[in-house]
Amino acid sequence: MLDARQPAQYLGLTKRPDVQTFGHIAGSKALAPELLAKPTNGALYFWQKITYDALMSANGLSTKAPTISYCNTGHLAAGGWFVMSELAGNKSTKLYDGSLYLWTLEDRPLIGVPLN
Numbered sequence: 789m790l791d792a793r794q795p796a797q798y799l800g801l802t803k804r805p806d807v808q809t810f811g812h813i814a815g816s817k818a819l820a821p822e823l824l825a826k827p828t829n830g831a832l833y834f835w836q837k838i839t840y841d842a843l844m845s846a847n848g849l850s851t852k853a854p855t856i857s858y859c860n861t862g863h864l865a866a867g868g869w870f871v872m873s874e875l876a877g878n879k880s881t882k883l884y885d886g887s888l889y890l891w892t893l894e895d896r897p898l899i900g901v902p903l904n
């Protein structure tokens with residue numbers, strides 16, 4: 789599972805109003821949206837495949853294993869899906885379009901750091 793949200797949301801420190809609980813799906817690995825492209829002169833450009841391979845590995849993701857990309861409502865997950873599937877070449881990548889909105893609506897658990 790590839791969690792395509794900001795680190796604070798992944799860790800459960802913050803959440804979007806449309807997600808019922810704090811945290812991430814157990815076993816998922818974070819790949820923050822700002823890692824998906826490099827900013828240059830006010831524009832965003834995709835990295836080379838070798839860079840995506842290294843980014844995925846550094847975040848505990850495999851470009852060879854089946855992967856499901858999710859976020860809060862599905863829009864950031866599309867970026868994770870595109871990078872993993874089309875740029876890193878993992879054609880077994882899927883997009884969970886319901887993402888955490890649907891996951892938590894169905895009262896499924898999330899894990900995160902303890903909150904005060």
